Each structure stands twice: as structure tokens, then as C-alpha cells.
Amino acid sequence: MSREKFQSISAADFFYRNREIAGxxxxxRATYTIIRELVENALDACEQYSIxxxxxxxxxxxxxxxxxxRVEDNGIGVPYDQxxxxxxxxxxxxxxxxxxxxxxxxxxxKMAVLYGQITAHSSVKVLSSTGGFEKYFYELNINVQENKPxxxxxxxxxxxxxxxxTIIEFSFEGDYVRAKPKVVEYFRQTSILLPYANILFIDPDxxxxxxxxxxxxxxxxxxxxxxxxxxxxxxxxxxxxxxTRSSTMVDFLVNNFHRVGAATAINFLKEAKISQNANPRTxxxxxxLRLVNKMKEFDxxxxxxxxxxxxxxxxxxxxxxxxxxxxxxxxVTQRGASAYAGYPFIVEAxxxxxxxxxxxxxDEMLVFRFANKIPLLxxxxxxxxxxxxKKINWQRYRLDLxxxxxxFFVHICATKVPxxxxxxxxxxxxxxxEYEIEWALKTCARDIRAHLAKKEKADIVQRRLSVFERYLxxxxxxxTELAGNGKPPDYEKVLRRxxxxxxxxxxxxxxxxx
Amino acid sequence: xxxxSNREVLSKLSELGNEIYAEIERGEFPRIRIPxxxxxxxxxxxxxxxxxxxxxxxxxxxxxxxxxRSLTQLLWVASFAKRLVSEGKSSTxxxxxxxxxxxxxxxxxxxxxDDTVTDLETLLGEPRExxxxxxxxxxxxxxxxxxxxxxxxxxxxxRVNLGSNxxxxxxxxxxxxxxxxxxxxxxxFVIEKNAVFRRFIEERVYDKFNAILIDTAGxxxxxxxxxxxxxxxxxxxxxxxxxxxxxxxxxxxxxxIRGSANAAHLRDLTTVRAKWVGLWATDIKRFNLPSFPxxxxxxxxxxxxxxxxxxxxxxxxxxxxxFKKTKRRAELEAFSAHGLTAIVDKYLPKKLKMIEEN
Numbered sequence: 001m002s003r004e005k006f007q008s009i010s011a012a013d014f015f016y017r018n019r020e021i022a023g024x025x026x027x028x029r030a031t032y033t034i035i036r037e038l039v040e041n042a043l044d045a046c047e048q049y050s051i052x053x054x055x056x057x058x059x060x061x062x063x064x065x066x067x068x069x070r071v072e073d074n075g076i077g078v079p080y081d082q083x084x085x086x087x088x089x090x091x092x093x094x095x096x097x098x099x100x101x102x103x104x105x106x107x108x109x110k111m112a113v114l115y116g117q118i119t120a121h122s123s124v125k126v127l128s129s130t131g132g133f134e135k136y137f138y139e140l141n142i143n144v145q146e147n148k149p150x151x152x153x154x155x156x157x158x159x160x161x162x163x164x165x166t167i168i169e170f171s172f173e174g175d176y177v178r179a180k181p182k183v184v185e186y187f188r189q190t191s192i193l194l195p196y197a198n199i200l201f202i203d204p205d206x207x208x209x210x211x212x213x214x215x216x217x218x219x220x221x222x223x224x225x226x227x228x229x230x231x232x233x234x235x236x237x238x239x240x241x242x243x244t245r246s247s248t249m250v251d252f253l254v255n256n257f258h259r260v261g262a263a264t265a266i267n268f269l270k271e272a273k274i275s276q277n278a279n280p281r282t283x284x285x286x287x288x289l290r291l292v293n294k295m296k297e298f299d300x301x302x303x304x305x306x307x308x309x310x311x312x313x314x315x316x317x318x319x320x321x322x323x324x325x326x327x328x329x330x331x332v333t334q335r336g337a338s339a340y341a342g343y344p345f346i347v348e349a350x351x352x353x354x355x356x357x358x359x360x361x362x363d364e365m366l367v368f369r370f371a372n373k374i375p376l377l378x379x380x381x382x383x384x385x386x387x388x389x390k391k392i393n394w395q396r397y398r399l400d401l402x403x404x405x406x407x408f409f410v411h412i413c414a415t416k417v418p419x420x421x422x423x424x425x426x427x428x429x430x431x432x433x434e435y436e437i438e439w440a441l442k443t444c445a446r447d448i449r450a451h452l453a454k455k456e457k458a459d460i461v462q463r464r465l466s467v468f469e470r471y472l473x474x475x476x477x478x479x480t481e482l483a484g485n486g487k488p489p490d491y492e493k494v495l496r497r498x499x500x501x502x503x504x505x506x507x508x509x510x511x512x513x514x
Numbered sequence: 515x516x517x518x519s520n521r522e523v524l525s526k527l528s529e530l531g532n533e534i535y536a537e538i539e540r541g542e543f544p545r546i547r548i549p550x551x552x553x554x555x556x557x558x559x560x561x562x563x564x565x566x567x568x569x570x571x572x573x574x575x576x577x578x579x580x581x582x583r584s585l586t587q588l589l590w591v592a593s594f595a596k597r598l599v600s601e602g603k604s605s606t607x608x609x610x611x612x613x614x615x616x617x618x619x620x621x622x623x624x625x626x627x628d629d630t631v632t633d634l635e636t637l638l639g640e641p642r643e644x645x646x647x648x649x650x651x652x653x654x655x656x657x658x659x660x661x662x663x664x665x666x667x668x669x670x671x672x673r674v675n676l677g678s679n680x681x682x683x684x685x686x687x688x689x690x691x692x693x694x695x696x697x698x699x700x701x702x703f704v705i706e707k708n709a710v711f712r713r714f715i716e717e718r719v720y721d722k723f724n725a726i727l728i729d730t731a732g733x734x735x736x737x738x739x740x741x742x743x744x745x746x747x748x749x750x751x752x753x754x755x756x757x758x759x760x761x762x763x764x765x766x767x768x769x770x771i772r773g774s775a776n777a778a779h780l781r782d783l784t785t786v787r788a789k790w791v792g793l794w795a796t797d798i799k800r801f802n803l804p805s806f807p808x809x810x811x812x813x814x815x816x817x818x819x820x821x822x823x824x825x826x827x828x829x830x831x832x833x834x835x836x837f838k839k840t841k842r843r844a845e846l847e848a849f850s851a852h853g854l855t856a857i858v859d860k861y862l863p864k865k866l867k868m869i870e871e872n
Contacts, residue, residue: 464579471586474618475576476538478589482531482596493541494576 010147012089015111016118023108024115027065031174032182034115035059037108038071038168039190040374043197044102045075045166047310047373048221052213053197057187059176061204066120067176070169077130077164080156087113087126087168088140088149100222100309100413102374112172114142119173123152131164176204182377184209188324189368189375193312193411195320214323215316222310225415226258229268229295230304231342237292241280252280259302267300304344306337309413311346312373317409321352325407328354331447335440340432345414347433349440351448357405365389366407371417371427378425385410387429388438397445398452406448410437461502468498520599523645526638527596534589543577546585548637549779556778558823563786564773565823567636583620587630588637590619595634595645602667604646604687607631636779643687643737653738654682654708656715657699657726661692680715682729690737694749699726702745704788706730706757706766710846710857717858726751734770736783742770743785753785754866759793760808760843761815764833772824791865795836798844801861804851805842812843 009017019025023033039057046053054074059067078086087110116122129135139153176183180203187201191211196218201209227236246252253265260268269276272294274287283291295301312320314332321330332350339345360366369376369385380386389408394401412427420428427433472495476488530546537544549555550570559566574585594613598605605613610631611624621627631642642648646665659676663669665688673695676683683689703725705711711729714720720727726745730738745751755770757763767790773783798805808816816837819825825834837843849857 467579467582468576471582472538472576474586475534475544475582475589478586478593479531479534479538479544481593482527482589483535484528484531485535489535489538491538494538494543497541497543 010145012114012142012144012147015107016114016144019111019115024111027173027175028178030115030119030172031067031176031179032186033108034069034112034172034174035071035183036186036374037112038069039187039199040102041109042071042073042075042166043190043194043373045073045077046197047218048101049076050218050221051075052216052218053194053199055197056200056202058202059204061176062171065173065175066171067174067204068122068169068171070167072165072167074165077128077166078126079130080128080134080136083126083128083136083138084140084149084151087124087138088142088151089147099224100372100415102372109168110142113140113170114144116170116172117141118144120171122171124168124170126166126168128166129159129164131159131162133159135159135163185377186375187211189370189377190373192320192324192368192409193317193370193373193375195316195323215319217316219310219313219316222413223308225305225308225344226256228258228304228339228342228344229253229260229298229301230339231416232257232292232295234289234292237288241283241288244280247279248277249274249280250276258304264300264302268294268298271298271300304337304339304342304415306339306344306346308415309337309344309346311348311413312411314348317348317350317411321350321407321409325352325357326355327352327357327405327407329448329451331444331451333440333443333447335436338432338436340418340430343414343416343418345412345417345433345436347436347440348409348411348413349437349444350409351441351444352407352409353448353451354405357407359403359405362402365401368407368409369427370409370411371419372413373411376425376427380426382420383426384429384434385427385437388434388441392438392441392445394445397442397449399445399448408441410440412437465498465502468495520644523599523638523640524596526640527592527599530589530592530638531596543575544585545573545575545577546588546637547571547573548633551632551636551779553775556775562781562784563771564781564784565775565778566781567779584630584633587614587619587621587627588633590614590617591627591630591634595647598646599644602646602665604648604666607642607647607649610647632779639779639781641736641740641777641780641783643690643740646687648687648737649735652731653685653735654711654729654731655685655689655726655741656680656682656711656728657697657702657720659697659699659726660695661689662695663688663692665691676726677720682711682715682727685728685735685738685741687737690741690744694744697726697749697751698724700724700751702726702728702742702751702753704728704730704734704742704753704755704770705846706732706763707846710756713854714858717855719858719862722858723862725754730766730770733766736777739770739783739785742788743783746785746787753788754791754869755788756791756846757793758843758845759795759798759803759805760845761812761819761834761837763793764790764830765815765819768824768830789869791862791869793844793846793848795833795840795842797861797865798840798842801849801852803844803848805840805844805848808837808841808843812837813841 024030039055042055043053051074056072058070062068113124123139123141126138127135134156137155138151141150141152143150187199187209191199195214198213199211240256244252244256246255249269250262250265253260254262266276272291274291311334314334318330318332330350330352335347337344337346367380367385369383418428418430418433420426472491476491480488534544548571549567550572555568555570556565557568574581576582576585607628611621611627614621614627631647635642655676657676660673662673669688708729708731711727714727742753746753755767757766770785771788777783816834820834825831849861
């Protein structure tokens with residue numbers, strides 16, 4: 001007889017026991033992850049509603065490796081009755097719908113709170129308002145075993161200034177000294193991608209890192225989108241059927257799936273040998289399995305549409321890079337929408353040249369990766385971007401990675417980013433993604449090459465001109481002396497011919513570059 | 515010869531200036547065509563008995579970024595030359611290089627300014643001595659020849675006898691340009707080695723042979739060659755060349771007679787009728803002279819000379835063959851093995867007789 005004791009654990013308990021998968025494996029990594037998760041939630045709270053983010057982060061050392069973090073945003077605020085769940089219950093929320101956002105499960109922020117609770121016995125303090133007449137304050141803990149919020153204190157106060165946003169504060173055990181380089185780099189890279197955000201960070205030493213917005217333009221917010229038939233599995237379809245109000249299969253497909261119209265649905269159901277008028281709830285398990293399998297095989301679906309995505313855009317990407325590096329030239333490109341496994345994605349890339357960009361040895365190339373506006377700071381060499389950079393024959397573009405001041409930027413936005421691991425630090429080399437990154441970088445490289453060629457030409461023309469300007473007067477003088485004439489000949493006419501020629505060359509190269 | 519062309523040189527220089535001036539005034543890029551000095555353009559002129567430049571010309575245009583600098587340099591050298599000639603002053607190649615630093619004319623090193631001087635010689639067909647530019651002189655002259663200086667202004671009209679200085683008189687611009695007043699000698703001995711030149715003075719060779727002595731101190735400088743030519747042409751004196759018995763000495767004699775490829779752009783430096791007295795290769799055996807084996811370099815030089823147009827005459831070829839056969843060389847000083855005066859008493863009379871009988 002088995003003496004094994006079976007028990008179920010709550011989601012909170014599961015993540016408590018397996019915290020390394022969410023990036024909380026040690027105090028250094030935890031410090032970085034907590035800051036990142038909270039800042040990203042703050043940014044999301046602004047961007048989804050087109051509010052230019054104003055995010056302030058303060059980290060205070062309290063001694064004995066305990067730090068207190070406070071993150072303040074001007075986002076839409078958390079509705080009064082949602083606060084306990086938003087901060088005190090793991091896996092709260094319904095995510096059957098897909099939307100490009102920084103996090104997927106809304107897990108990170110709560111893990112941070114949980115981590116604070118278990119390492120520093122800290123409860124989390126939240127002050128929020130949606131801009132109404134009241135602001136509300138909560139002090140919460142998480143009941144780990146039951147995955148439920150415990151409200152310690154709750155206060156509602158008037159909000160005469162109509163302040164809107166969220167302030168979250170708690171303590172945790174961390175190691176800022178060793179996390180510092182990554183944390184600072186995280187803020188710096190975030191600011192590159194978000195030139196429309198005010199980002200401020202005060203570290204425990206009192207150092208202020210401040211990135212002021214340089215534009216009021218913002219990319220359009222990401223939209224929620226229904227899943228594409230290529231991107232669902234049996235479980236998801238099962239849940240969708242349980243939730244649907246559609247009474248026929250055609251309606252069910254049209255109402256719940258991305259880019260499926262009535263005609264497509266009818267064709268597909270024929271192929272799947274499922275009656276179009278069948279009530280979805282009456283499908284037996286065999287039919288359900290056939291339905292899901294056929295979804296992957298059927299080639300009549302329109303590819304997913306990337307309208308729902310929120311790329312940065314060439315202009316904004318350029319602005320962010322220019323602010324940070326003051327480069328001599330930036331080539332930016334945004335690829336058209338593509339899709340992998342039913343998930344739409346868009347790749348944006350840039351290559352910057354010169355300015356404050358240093359010349360680096362080939363194995364320390366400046367490569368900046370972003371996924372859904374999050375900088376990826378770890379495991380560069382496992383990332384698909386690196387694979388692509390190594391694959392491209394840069395000589396064809398007359399770029400020398402080891403002797404030229406170059407920086408590479410790749411941003412992929414997707415309803416589901418193909419991360420290779422749970423740690424969400426590097427992107428898997430899915431062929432579709434790899435292809436898009438490769439062509440984005442090649443497009444930029446061509447642009448840079450054209451710029452460099454143009455510059456070289458202009459330099460040559462300028463040097464030529466200065467040679468003529470130097471020697472023609474001398475020739476004029478010597479010929480005057482030799483001829484025994486009183487005054488030198490007017491060489492301006494000859495010089496003007498050189499200048500006209502220079503202008504011509506310059507214009508020709510401009511046309512070529514276009 | 516040089517003296518006479520001063521005015522001619524000046525008019526050539528101002529003609530050059532006028533052309534350039536006019537081109538600039540017309541709004542054109544000034545340009546110059548210079549006879550090319552590349553080996554493919556150096557040909558042997560049978561009539562003149564010397565190397566001359568062919569018809570190829572290279573362009574120096576202000577429109578060409580690669581040529582404008584050297585065109586400017588050339589015009590600067592020309593204007594510098596004009597000043598020298600018109601003010602009766604002179605300069606060395608080194609001096610000219612330093613002068614250029616004053617004008618922002620960037621010559622990378624002296625070889626570049628030397629080259630530019632050669633360009634001007636080529637363009638105008640005048641030796642640099644005509645522009646009062648000459649290299650450091652090493653050659654000397656001794657003999658009963660009365661001259662009157664024509665340059666510089668400070669010495670104009672002064673007379674001097676070239677036998678008055680027992681070391682000989684250095685052959686500089688002033689000596690080369692001087693008027694010959696009276697000459698009691700009836701031949702010229704041109705000697706490669708200073709030691710032998712001194713010996714000839716001590717042994718009164720000038721008296722015994724009634725000769726003017728010239729020490730070339732190796733390869734004859736151009737002023738020395740000019741002077742030799744003038745003595746031969748203006749005074750009708752036969753010229754006899756004394757060199758070591760090796761391919762280098764042989765070539766010193768040849769350059770005086772038929773000129774060098776380096777100076778193919780110039781005329782009037784050669785003395786075609788000058789006679790090479792020796793030492794010949796055959797003299798080593800003939801006079802039982804102490805000798806040394808030829809070096810590798812000597813042998814290579816002999817091979818080169820064999821194919822040289824200037825050496826195709828039978829006498830010269832047979833001397834080259836003798837070198838190849840014996841593989842020995844000897845110097846003028848070798849006669850000292852037979853006593854202090856052997857070269858004067860035994861060799862010279864015998865060789866001169868041989869040459870006259872030919």
C-alpha cells in the first residue's frame with residue numbers, strides 16, 4: 001500500500017517552489033527581475049491607452065541585503081476592486097485573447113510581490129487611482145497555499161488633483177551592487193526604444209538616472225486579437241467552446257478566430273467533415289481532436305494580420321538611437337508583417353554608424369535586442385539575432401564589424417514572442433523570424449553602405465576642391481613672375497569650373513543613393 | 515656656351531610663363547607637355563652619337579588632381595631659376611630644396627625637387643647649369659690655361675691661370691663659364707683618380723706632355739663634362755681619358771664621350787672625339803700590372819655594358835671580352851708597382867702612340 005501522500009498545490013505555491021523559472025533564482029537576478037517586471041507593468045499601464053509614460057523607480061537600501069522598491073506610473077490605474085487580485089493572486093485574469101504586451105500571464109509583478117513576502121516578510125503597498133474622485137491605498141499579502149490576496153489595510157482618500165496612476169512599494173532581499181550594471185543597462189536600453197517616455201531611476205547610492213522624452217509621438221497601442229486557427233491547441237479550443245455563446249460551428253469559428261470568415265469556415269468544416277450547423281458544445285472528443293488537427297493542416301486560412309501589433313516605427317526607433325548614441329548615420333527599417341505558427345509578428349531593425357558608438361572587437365559587438373519593447377540583456381550569443389549577424393557576409397556591404405563603429409538594433413513584436421526559454425531572454429531561431437531579421441539587417445546594411453559611399457565621394461570631391469584652391473593661386477603667381485607681368489591672372493574662372501564639377505558629382509551621388 | 519644662353523634661357527622661361535598666364539586668363543586649366551624620360555622613350559641618336567629622348571610626351575595638367583602639384587612645383591622651380599639667372603646668382607640642388615620650404619611648395623624630399631629640376635631641363639632643353647643650379651662640385655682642373663671670369667658679378671673680368679694652384683682649381687660654375695684667353699697646352703688628360711691627378715702634377719706631366727689635367731673624381735660631373743667639351747670644341751684640344759681597368763672606369767670614359775641615359779634630354783655635354791687611353795683590360799697583361807679578381811657586381815656590369823648601344827664598336831667590345839676572359843681588374847695606381855714614374859715614363863707615351871697609330 002502506497003504511503004505516498006497526494007496533494008494539489010496552488011499556482012502561487014507552484015511558483016513559490018519553482019521561482020527560478022520566473023527569474024528569481026538568486027538575489028542578484030531577483031533584483032534585476034523585480035525592477036524589470038514592475039517597470040514593464042508600469043509602462044504597459046500607460047501604453048495600452050496611449051498615455052506617454054512617466055515612470056519613476058526608486059530603490060532604497062534598508063541594510064542586511066534588504067531593499068525597498070517603489071515604482072510610480074501615470075498609467076490608467078487599477079480599478080478599486082481589482083487591486084487585491086491584480087497584486088495578490090497569481091495567474092489572475094483571462095488571457096484567451098491575444099495581445100502584444102510585455103508580459104503574457106501578468107505573472108511577473110505578482111512573483112515580485114511574492115518574492116518580497118517570502119524573503120523580507122514584506123507586504124505590498126499599493127496606491128492607485130483611475131483619475132476619479134478617489135484614490136485608494138491597499139496593503140496586501142498573498143496567501144501562498146490558497147493563492148489568494150490577504151488585505152491588511154485599505155484606505156480610500158479624496159483625489160482632488162485627479163491624479164491617475166499606480167504606486168507600488170515593497171521590500172525584498174536583493175543584491176543591488178552586483179545587479180547594478182544590468183539594471184542600469186536595462187533602463188538605458190528601454191529608453192532607447194521608448195523616446196516618448198520619461199524614465200527616472202534613483203538607485204540606493206542616490207544616483208539619479210534620468211531619460212527624458214524627446215517626442216510626444218507614440219506608436220499606436222496594440223490591439224487584442226482573436227487566436228488564429230494555426231496557433232491553437234486542443235485545450236484552448238476546448239475552453240473556447242465552453243465559453244462560447246455560438247450555437248453553430250460556423251458562428252463559433254467566425255466569432256472566435258482571427259481572419260476566419262463565413263466562407264472560409266464553411267470550406268474548412270467540409271474538409272474537417274464536421275457539420276456546419278452542429279452545436280459546438282455537442283462535439284465529441286474524436287470530432288474535437290479532428291477539428292484541431294485539421295486546423296493545422298488546412299491551407300485555406302488567411303495568414304494572421306499584424307494590424308493588432310504595436311511596432312515602434314522607423315521614426316521613433318531612429319529618435320531613440322540618436323538620443324543615446326548621436327551617431328553619424330542611422331539606417332532603420334521595418335519589415336512587413338509575417339507570421340509563425342499562427343502568431344503575427346513584425347521585425348524592426350536599425351544599424352547606427354559613428355558618433356558616440358565605439359569601435360569594438362568583433363566578439364563584443366554592440367547588439368541591442370528588444371522583444372515587445374523589452375530589452376533582452378542576457379544570452380546574446382544564443383539569440384537568433386546573433387546567429388543572423390554571424391551569417392551575413394558584411395563585406396558585401398563594405399562593413400567591417402571589427403574596425404567600424406557600428407551598433408545593431410533588432411526589435412521583434414508579436415502576439416507571442418518565440419522565446420527559447422521561460423526566462424524570456426533570447427529568441428528562438430524560428431525560420432520565419434530568422435528570415436525577417438536577416439532581411440531587415442541586410443536592408444539597413446545596404447543603406448549604411450550607400451551612406452558611406454556617398455560620404456566618401458563627398459570627401460573626395462571636397463579634398464579635390466581644396467587641392468585646386470591651394471595650387472591654382474600658386475600657379476597663377478609663378479606664371480606672373482615668369483611672364484614678368486604686373487598682376488596675377490584671374491584664376492577664379494578656372495576654380496569655378498572645379499566647383500561646378502564638384503557640385504555635379506555630389507548631386508549624381510545623391511541620385512545614386514536614392 | 516652657358517654664358518651665351520643666359521638671355522635665351524630667360525626668354526624660354528618667360529615664354530613658359532606667358533603660356534600658363536594666358537591659359538588661366540582664358541579660364542582654361544593650364545597644362546604642359548614634357549618629353550617623357552621613361553626608358554621606352556630614350557633612343558640612341560646615331561648622328562649625335564648620344565642618347566636622346568624620343569617623341570613621347572607626358573602631360574602635366576592643372577585639371578588633373580594627380581598632376582597639379584607637380585605642375586606647381588615645376589613652375590616654382592622655373593620662377594626660382596628665373597630669379598637666379600636674372601640676378602646672376604647661383605644655387606645648388608640642396609639649396610633649392612631648402613628654398614622651396616619658404617614657398618609652401620611641399621617637396622617630400624630632395625630627390626623630388628631634384629626630379630623637378632630635371633623636368634625643367636627636359637621641358638626647356640637646357641641643362642640646370644643654364645639656370646645657375648649645379649650640384650656640389652668635385653672635379654678639378656690644372657694646366658697652363660688663362661681664363662677670365664664672367665660670373666659671378668664680383669669676379670667678372672678677373673683673370674687667373676689654371677696652373678697657379680698646385681692642387682688644381684675646382685671646376686665650378688665660374689670656371690665652366692669663364693672665357694678662355696690663352697692656352698699653351700695642346701692636349702687634355704682627363705683622369706678618374708685624384709691620386710693619379712696629383713701624381714701627374716708632381717711629375718710635371720702637364721709640362722712633359724704639354725697637357726691640361728682634369729680630375730673627374732669618379733663619374734664626371736656635368737660641369738666637368740661641359741668644360742671638357744669646350745676645351746675640345748673651342749680650343750680644338752684632343753682629349754685623352756684615363757680610367758681604371760674595370761667596367762666602371764670604362765663607363766666613366768664612355769659617358770664623357772657619348773653621354774648618359776640620365777641626361778638624354780640634354781645636348782652639348784658630350785665630347786665625341788675624346789679618346790679612351792685606358793687602362794684597357796688588355797693593358798693588364800701588356801704592362802704586367804698587379805690585378806684583382808672581378809667581383810660579382812663587376813661581372814654583372816660587364817654583361818649590361820655588352821648589350822649597351824654605346825659599346826657596340828669593336829674596340830670596346832673586345833675590351834669587354836677580355837674582362838670576361840681574364841676576370842681581372844686593375845687600377846691606375848697599379849703602375850706604382852713599377853716605380854713612381856712608371857705610368858708617366860712608360861705607359862703614357864706607349865699608349866698615346868698606340869692610339870695615334872690607329
